[in-house]
Amino acid sequence: MEINNASMIAEMQQLAVESQPGALQPTVNTSQADFESLLGNAxxxxNGLQKQSSSLATRLELGDSSVTLSETMIAKEKAGVAFEATVQVRNKLVEAYKEIMSMPV
Incomplete structure (x- = not known):
């Protein structure tokens, strides 16, 4: 899974500047939009990795000589690892949501 590090670093630098004493600057809440686009892109x-893996497997099964078994297996493993990472992120988000919802007001 590829994540855009530049936006995360920029946000961390902005938070570091804001956390310094006497740094009262008006802020715009763009973190929600950034998180939404980051999650959507991920x-x-x-999805693209899974489609590529499926396409390579189909081409290999049909006898396409330009596709190798090792290339297909690597693509399948990449798609599997990316999917597992996505599931783990989803699980952590659900867990955090449940924890927040169970907090007393």
Whole structure:
């Protein structure tokens, strides 16, 4: 899974500047939109890996000589690892949501 590090670093630097004493700057809440686009891009990337893996497997089964078994297996493993990572992130998000919802007001 490929994640855009530049946006995460920029957000961390902005938070570091804001956390310094006397640094009162008006802030715009763009973190929700950034998180949404980051998550959407990650899911699209995983979907692309799965489609590529499926396409390579189909071509290999049909006897396409330009596709090797090792290439197909690597693509399948990449798609599997990316999917497992996505499932783990989803599980952590659900767990955090449940914890927040169970907090007393």
């Amino acid at each position: 899911i699209d990337h995983v």
